[in-house]
Amino acid sequence: MVHQAASEALKRFRVIDLTQVRAGPTACRQLADWGADVIQVQMPEHMRGDDTLGGQDGSDYQYTHRNKRSITLNLKEPEGIAALKRLIGTADVVVENFRPDVKYRLGIDYDSLCQDNPGLVYASISGFGQTGPYAKRPGFDQIAQGMSGLMSVTGIPGDAPMRVGIPIADLCAGIFAAQGILVALLEREASGKGQWLHTSLFESMIYMMDFQTSRFLIDGEVAKQAGNYHPTSIPTGVYKARDGYMNIAVFGSKIWERFCNILGMPEWVTDERYHDKASRSVNRDSLNAEINHRLAAQDRAYWIERFNEGGVACGVINNLQEVFEDPQLQHLNIVKDVVSDRLGKQRMVGQPVQLSRTPSSIARSAPLRGEHTTEILKDLGYDDTVLAQMKSHGVY
The missing domain is CATH 3.40.50.10540 (Crotonobetainyl-coa:carnitine coa-transferase; domain 1)
Incomplete structure (x- = not known):
């Protein structure tokens, strides 16, 4: 042949x-x-x-x-x-x-x-x-x-x-x-x-290792484990809605403002604990706990629809069977x-x-x-x- x-x-x-x-x-x-x-x-x-x-x-x-x-x-x-x-x-x-x-x-x-x-x-x-x-x-x-x-x-x-x-x-x-x-x-x-x-x-x-190497070579910072949360962009990571886990990624001040409004917490935009990247980094744990508390009121589908409408990146966490059932994968x-x-x-x-x-x-x-x-x-x-x-x- x-x-x-x-x-x-x-x-x-x-x-x-x-x-x-x-x-x-x-x-x-x-x-x-x-x-x-x-x-x-x-x-x-x-x-x-x-x-x-x-x-x-x-x-x-x-x-x-x-x-x-x-x-x-x-x-x-x-x-x-x-x-x-x-x-x-x-x-x-x-x-x-x-x-x-x-x-x-x-x-x-x-x-x-x-x-x-x-x-x-x-x-x-x-x-x-x-x-x-x-x-x-x-x-x-x-x-x-x-x-x-x-x-x-x-x-x-x-x-x-x-x-x-x-x-x-x-x-x-x-x-x-x-x-x-x-x-x-x-x-x-x-x-x-x-x-x-x-x-x-x-x-x-x-x-x-990408940005982790530049953090060390340029900034002298030795990165540590961050689990399911992004080491520098906060809040970005795995959060729990009423029916299960989902990923949310909030990059930049404008997306942060949209995120707060969708969650029904516009006051976070000016809250001294959370109003900028540095403060959110210091208060990461309390912020993540509050986010999970708000998300628990609705299922993932509700939040995914709302966040996508508002331009906030998010998505479900699939197992492999769910991956191949995904309509976007099938479309591609x-x-x-x-x-x-x-x-x-x-x-x-x-x-x-x-x-x-x-x-x-x-x-x-x-x-x-x-x-x-x-x-x-x-x-x-x-x-x-x-x-x-x-x-x-x-x-x-």
């Missing part, structure tokens, strides 16, 4: 995916979803480790590896390395998340490969970076969350540090790597040259259907960016390990006799 492009946008690019687990496969999925011919290189079945995100038929694996093709190659065999190099010779991009030293030992580092493919964009993803005192440490999402400071500002004040409920370090590293690849491909159009780019879970999380059509030959119809979240001429789609379900090995190797010029020899030698 030839490449089935999920979009016209990146259809002209070929990407070799040498990654496992989540960060690297996420980067490659981003490119595959926009039409790149992503060829996932996996170990043969008899050599594989625990790299399949819960098994090839599991929802996690199916979601992460959609829109890709799969080839198996034994990179411990010279013939496997030779086949990989031939494949890379046809590619625009290589993405890898080996330990930093492995690519050099295998002879598939950027400096080695760019001799024969000077336009190659080579992306490396690691736990902590390619060099430095932590370079050889194993990377793991929650470790990066903790070391970046994220867990120190997450959770209820006074409680233990709290991880984020998704693998945010893996996901962000993958998305930043994909962005870096696209930047390098754009630059290549001017220079004609590829380049090596690298990112890490640790760097990605440091960047994602972000859930896409794909049919797997083995597993039948599947539903998955598609890309969150909408392009008018070259939209993303899910053109094919995740491949079986090595599903496209023969067709890809034949495209590279291997004939049936050589393929049979390679198979017997355990090369794929």
Whole structure:
């Protein structure tokens, strides 16, 4: 089966995916979803480790590896390395998340490969970076969350540090790597040259700390846990109406005035305890208690309607079932259907960016390990006799 492009946008690019687990496969999925011919290189079945995100038929694996093709190659065999190099010779991009030293030992580092493919964009993803005192440490999402400071500002004040409920370090590293690849491909159009780019879970999380890092680097302030309340914009956080919890965000003096009027408390606008940002910060606890007292008189739907009419940002707090029942989500059509030959119809979240001429789609379900090995190797010029020899030698 030839490449089935999920979009016209990146259809002209070929990407070799040498990654496992989540960060690297996420980067490659981003490119595959926009039409790149992503060829996932996996170990043969008899050599594989625990790299399949819960098994090839599991929802996690199916979601992460959609829109890709799969080839198996034994990179411990010279013939496997030779086949990989031939494949890379046809590619625009290589993405890898080996330990930093492995690519050099295998002879598939950027400096080695760019001799024969000077336009190659080579992306490396690691736990902590390619060099430095932590370079050889194993990377793991929650470790990066903790070391970046994220867990120190997450959770209820006074409680233990709290991880984020998704693998945010893996996901962000993958998305930043994909962005870096696209930047390098754009630059290549001017220079004609590829380049090596690298990112890490640790760097990605440091960047994602955003205003918390600027509060420290510029203001010298070490942020602490703020729970469900925004650390600097008050009142912003989780509040309880008569029938349950909701989020409310009040930014700026004009929105604060509207908020007070909707709650039936216009006197708060001039109350010395609450009249400006500084006073609301000092008296946060008493203000939040009073807000909850007022909200308890009505259900969330009542307040959401009133606040939205008044231009005050707010919303319910959904569980995942409620998320996919939400009329706005359904209107945006972000859930896409794909049919797997083995597993039948599947539903998955598609890309969150909408392009008018070259939209993303899910053109094919995740491949079986090595599903496209023969067709890809034949495209590279291997004939049936050589393929049979390679198979017997355990090369794929």
